Amino acid sequence: MTDLLSKYDPLIQERETLLATGVKDPFSLVMEEVKSPTVAICNGKETILLGTYNYMGMTFDDDVQQAGLQALKDFGSGTTGSRVLNGTYSPHKDCEEALKEFYAMDHAMVFSTGYQANLGIISALAGKGDYVILDIDSHASIYDGCSMGNAEIVAFRHNDVEALEKRLKRLPADAGKLVVLEGVYSMLGDVAPLKEMIRICKENGAMTLVDEAHSMGFIGENGRGVCEEQGVIDDVDFIIGTFSKSVGTVGGFCVSNHPKFEIMRLVCRPYVFTASLPPSVMATASTSIRKLMHSGNKRAHLWENSKKLHKGLRDLGFELGTPEAQSAIIAVIMPDLERGAMMWQALLAEGLYVNLARPPATPANMTLLRCSLCAEHTTEQVDQILGMFEAAGKAVGAI
Amino acid sequence: MASREEIMAKVEALIGPFNNKGVELKDATTFAGDLEWDSLTVMDFVAAVEDEFDIIITMNMQAEIENVGQLADAVAKLMDQ
Numbered sequence: 001m002t003d004l005l006s007k008y009d010p011l012i013q014e015r016e017t018l019l020a021t022g023v024k025d026p027f028s029l030v031m032e033e034v035k036s037p038t039v040a041i042c043n044g045k046e047t048i049l050l051g052t053y054n055y056m057g058m059t060f061d062d063d064v065q066q067a068g069l070q071a072l073k074d075f076g077s078g079t080t081g082s083r084v085l086n087g088t089y090s091p092h093k094d095c096e097e098a099l100k101e102f103y104a105m106d107h108a109m110v111f112s113t114g115y116q117a118n119l120g121i122i123s124a125l126a127g128k129g130d131y132v133i134l135d136i137d138s139h140a141s142i143y144d145g146c147s148m149g150n151a152e153i154v155a156f157r158h159n160d161v162e163a164l165e166k167r168l169k170r171l172p173a174d175a176g177k178l179v180v181l182e183g184v185y186s187m188l189g190d191v192a193p194l195k196e197m198i199r200i201c202k203e204n205g206a207m208t209l210v211d212e213a214h215s216m217g218f219i220g221e222n223g224r225g226v227c228e229e230q231g232v233i234d235d236v237d238f239i240i241g242t243f244s245k246s247v248g249t250v251g252g253f254c255v256s257n258h259p260k261f262e263i264m265r266l267v268c269r270p271y272v273f274t275a276s277l278p279p280s281v282m283a284t285a286s287t288s289i290r291k292l293m294h295s296g297n298k299r300a301h302l303w304e305n306s307k308k309l310h311k312g313l314r315d316l317g318f319e320l321g322t323p324e325a326q327s328a329i330i331a332v333i334m335p336d337l338e339r340g341a342m343m344w345q346a347l348l349a350e351g352l353y354v355n356l357a358r359p360p361a362t363p364a365n366m367t368l369l370r371c372s373l374c375a376e377h378t379t380e381q382v383d384q385i386l387g388m389f390e391a392a393g394k395a396v397g398a399i
Numbered sequence: 400m401a402s403r404e405e406i407m408a409k410v411e412a413l414i415g416p417f418n419n420k421g422v423e424l425k426d427a428t429t430f431a432g433d434l435e436w437d438s439l440t441v442m443d444f445v446a447a448v449e450d451e452f453d454i455i456i457t458m459n460m461q462a463e464i465e466n467v468g469q470l471a472d473a474v475a476k477l478m479d480q
Contacts (some may be wrong), residue, residue, distance in 0.1 A: 131457075136442055153458035157446065170455045364439055 014337075023341040024348070026356040036060055037248075037376045042353060048381055048388075050371045051355035055328045056217045056298055057376030058248030058288040068249075071283035078278045083110075084265060087276030091283045098286035099255055102293055103224055103239065107261040110253050110282070112274050114213055114242030115141040117252030120268030121209065121238060122180065123149035130176035133167055135159065137187065137363045139211065142180050148269075151178075158185070158363065161196045168204035177206035183226030184214035187362050187370065188321030189329025191219075195230040202235060209238040217246025217292045218299055218328055218375075243285045246292060251277050251285055298375040302328055305373045305382050312386040317399040321368065331357075332369040332389075339398060340367035346392035352385060401478065406452075407471045413447050414467070426468025452478055 019025060033041035037057035038049050058064055071091050081087035092110060099108035111117040122145025126132045132146045136155040146153045154171070156163040164179070171177060179201045181192050194210065201208045212225030220228030223246070227233040237258060243251035254264070265271060277285075303325075310325035313332060321331030334340035337358050344356040347369070355370040362368055373382075393399035401409075411424050417440055418424070422433050430436050436444070445456055448470070454477040456464075464470050 154455055155442070155458055157442070163446065166450070167455060170449075170453065360438075365437065 018338060018341055021338060021342075023338075023345045026341050026344050029348075029353070037374050038381060040353070042348065045351055047348070047351050047353050048377075048385060049353050050373070050377075050385055051353050052374070053214070053245040053372045054248060054374050054376075055214075055302060055372065056246040056248065056288075056292060056295060057374045058246065058291070061248070061288065061291065063291065064248065064284045064287045067287035068280040068284040072278075072280040075279035077280070079276045081275055082272055083276045084272050089276075089279045089282070091279040091286065092276060095251075095282040095286040095289070096253075098289040099253055102222075102289050103233075103255045105239075105255045106257045106259075108253060108255045109261070109264060109268075109271065110251055110277070110285075111268075111271055112251060112277050114240070114244060114252035115144075116270035116274065117240050117242070117254055118142050118211065119145045119148060120270035121240060121254045121264065122146060122151075122178070123270075124264055124268045125149070125207070125209070125238075126151035126176065126178045130178065131171055132178050132180055133164065133171075133206065134180040135182065135185075135192070137185055138180060138182065139186065139213075140361070142182075142211065159190065159192055161193055161200065164197055165200045165204070168200065168206055173205065177204070178209060179206045180209045180211070182214075183210055183212040183219065184327040184329065186214050186329060187357060187366075187368060188331045189214075189325075189327045189370075190322045191215075191226055191326045193230075194226055194232050194236075198227075198232040198235050207237045208235070209240060210236050211240045213240070213242045213245055214327060214329060216241045217295070218302055221296075223292050223295065223299060243281075243288075247285050247288045249281050249284045249288065251281060295375075302373060302375040304379070305375070305377050306330065308379070308382050309371065309373060309385065312382070313389060316386065316390050316393065318389070318393065328373045330371045330373070332371065334367040334369060334398065337367045339396065340369060342396045343369060343392055343398050346395050347388060350388035350392050352388045352392075401475075403471060403475055406474050406478075407467075409451055410448065410467060410471050410474065413444065413451060417444050424467055426471075427466050429466045430470075431465070448474065454478060 031040040031042055037054045037059050040047055075089050079087040095110055096108040118141035126149045128150040130151050132151045133154045135158055137158045154167050156167050184191055210227050215225040217223045219226050227236050238254055238256045240254050243249045306325040306328050310330050319333040357368040357370045359365045452474055
């Protein structure tokens, strides 16, 4: 018998080698208690959370929690069914209404996760013979959506407007073309030049989809994302997003003004063939989304936090993923996985949690300590965080 | 219409800057095994080939191309279309 797991032996070996150096397993942290959007108890120690994508800190919002509790009482713990059968309750429709209000768009469709939203929409839009043109650093869910739809995948260099244009011009004029972009790229926290890119897509007859997972709620005057910030939201055909970041729960969605959009409910397999989200999750999401519409002050504070952390880390001598803070993600570039893991562990010992990101999730085989800020981090907490980075960085010789 | 020899000569010239180990290039020379290229190098090289011949090599096609000869064949085919 061929052991089908033997193909993972190199990865098993790499993990064993890493753990043999004495570092804790960075991929099996348990939070024993969560006190707020910014503080949890890990290994019995109070820990500041700086790697949760909980950008707007909605997870412990009173109104959000109350809405969830009420829906749990009124509608029970789950729907036990697909959105197209017995799994659409009024909270699901209300959540889609909240999204339409938030984005000022005609249609909204809620999926059980953000991953499924990309998987379902991209695979349903781009089938065999169609082209998906995407940034090489696109999220795994985008690549998986392309594979599932059997589309031809054309990748271009990260954020390279000219490379995108060249490729669009080389494709057959009459072929179906979907360009998939992200507002904020989650690994380095850099923003896409959407203004130029969307214009080029239009000029070359391509439809456009923008994943705003890491910008919703934060970037843009109304928190609609990088599309709004760069003034192209009306030119984008589809926006994909998630509830597991700024919204503070779980779920994914697509919003669009396309007149035929509703047919997607019947053709997206990851929408049809899975159970819908629990009504309590829908109630927390819609309450959170409606509050995010009026969160200008929190957005301003989150920008202050991001800029302060970016400047502080740069002044300490860390190498960062972007020359200035472009989003609420600040990525610290580590020389290799071993030192990245050592630094990660040293930070945890100081009482700070960040994400350790490694290939293949990262671009250019980088090892990153990815920090994501929250609007609920106080200025004092950001100072504390910088102190922890300084202590840990010196302890492991990273600075 | 470029002959396969001409295509091969251009492909070899494009491999040059990425051929850090000075591997001798034959039809059977593989990108991952012999040239030891990582995904980033592959991306840069594919972009160079695409620009040289004004073609698109989709990721689906790239998955089928393992060696230099297969690449030359793919380029010839794409230029024919």
